[in-house]
Amino acid sequence: MNARPAGSEQPLPSPVRPSAGAIDPAAATWPRGGGPPSVEEARALQDLLAPRVRAQPVDVERVGLVAGLDVSYTEGRLVAAAVVLSAETLEVVDAATVATAPRFPYVPGLFAFRELPPLLDAIDRLGTAPDVFVCDGFGLAHPRRFGLACHLGVLLDRPTLGVGKTPFVGRAEPPGQQRGSWSPLVDGDEVVGRALRTRTGVKPVYVSIGHRIDLDSATELVLRTAPNYRIPEPVRHADRLSRDDPGA
DNA sequence: GCGACAG
DNA sequence: ATCTTGTCGC
Numbered sequence: 485m486n487a488r489p490a491g492s493e494q495p496l497p498s499p500v501r502p503s504a505g506a507i508d509p510a511a512a513t514w515p516r517g518g519g520p521p522s523v524e525e526a527r528a529l530q531d532l533l534a535p536r537v538r539a540q541p542v543d544v545e546r547v548g549l550v551a552g553l554d555v556s557y558t559e560g561r562l563v564a565a566a567v568v569l570s571a572e573t574l575e576v577v578d579a580a581t582v583a584t585a586p587r588f589p590y591v592p593g594l595f596a597f598r599e600l601p602p603l604l605d606a607i608d609r610l611g612t613a614p615d616v617f618v619c620d621g622f623g624l625a626h627p628r629r630f631g632l633a634c635h636l637g638v639l640l641d642r643p644t645l646g647v648g649k650t651p652f653v654g655r656a657e658p659p660g661q662q663r664g665s666w667s668p669l670v671d672g673d674e675v676v677g678r679a680l681r682t683r684t685g686v687k688p689v690y691v692s693i694g695h696r697i698d699l700d701s702a703t704e705l706v707l708r709t710a711p712n713y714r715i716p717e718p719v720r721h722a723d724r725l726s727r728d729d730p731g732a
Numbered sequence: 733g734c735g736a737c738a739g
Numbered sequence: 740a741t742c743t744t745g746t747c748g749c
Contacts, residue, residue, distance in 0.1 A: 555739070557740045590740080592737040599739075621738045631738070652738045690738090739740050 500613050505641040507533070509604050512639050513597060520588045526597050527628065534630040536638045537623075539693055542616065542701040547571045549578075550709055551607070551614035552718025553636075555599045556726040562586050564602035565726035567718060568612050574709065574717045579725055580609035581732040592652070593627050596635035603636065615643065616697065616705060618718045622646040623694035625653055625669055625677040637695020644694030645702040647716055651679075651690055659688050664707060666691075678703055682710040689714060 515521050515529055550571045555564045561583055568578035582605040588597040599621075607617075623633030623646035633646030654671035656679035663684045669677035669692070677692030680703055689710075693702050709716040715723070726732070 555740085557739080562740095590739070592739090595738060626738080646738085648738055650738070 500607055500610065500640060500642070503641055507536075507639050507641075509600075509639045512635070513600050513604075520597065523591060523594065526588075526591075526594050530594075530596075530628045530630040530635070533635065533638050534628055537630070537634050537693075537695050539698045540696055542643055542697045542705070544571075544701055544704045544708060547615045547705065549612055549614045549616075550705070550718050551610070551617045552620075552716065552720070552722040553603050553606075553617060554620040554719055554722035554726050555602065556723070557586075558727070560585065562599075562602055563726045563729065563732040564599065564606045565722040565729065565732075566603065566606040566610055567721040567725055568610060568614050569709070569718050569721065571615075571705075571709065574711070576721055578610050578612040579721070580606045581725060581729045582606045582609065583732040595621055596632045599632060600635055600639075604639070607640075617642060617644040617694070618706075618709070618716055619644060619646045619694060620648075620719050620723065622648050622652050622677070622690070623692040625651075625671070625690060625692035627653055629676070631692065631694075633692065633694025635694075641696070643696040645697055645705065646677075646692050646694055647706060647719060648690040648692075649715075656688075656690070661685055666703060675699075680706060682707060682716070683712075683714050686714050 619633040622631035637644030679688040
């Protein structure tokens, strides 16, 4: 474990940012540098960055570290958590939290502008460099094809994917009851993700790619990291930490 | 125009 | 997201 208290003031060199091909996170979420963008600016920024998303296969067998990301809301505060697990053993090897005041309202479709800034800070505080990031929410399965997972992936230029608990855009037939079965999540004439059964007889999760991964690889990784519960372990841990960390 | 709408 | 008790089942 490498968690540092969320209040520490000293920015440490990040093993994740910057990286070649990455975008300046500040410019890509807070375009005017100071205050948050307007809703119109935020949407325009998504349209501007969406073309950078790339789908590509990932050798899931060789993924070593998987990060789970989540944010909780408490008493007007927002707590972002990043937890890193060994893909092999699913044991937690690193974690970090950050508590901040919300600086952007909850607007469906503009999630990233609310949750990404604190999540990026939490990621910066990690002492490890995850191979893949699993977000609580969506990636391509988004009105402008640029959900939180895509946004994070493009900013970091790293593989990311999103796992949602309820559908946002698109429609999917109920997948078979058996764990592992899935059905395409279709929006208009595009396949934007999958409804995936991670537990037999339990309602499916909705998987979509973020960046630098494809749907097959994302599906495989989600199944691999969710052997016992509906929600993948990395996200489960991040969810718990974001709510329980007293230091946050 | 109306309803729906990730967390 | 959060507000909230008990209950059925593996």
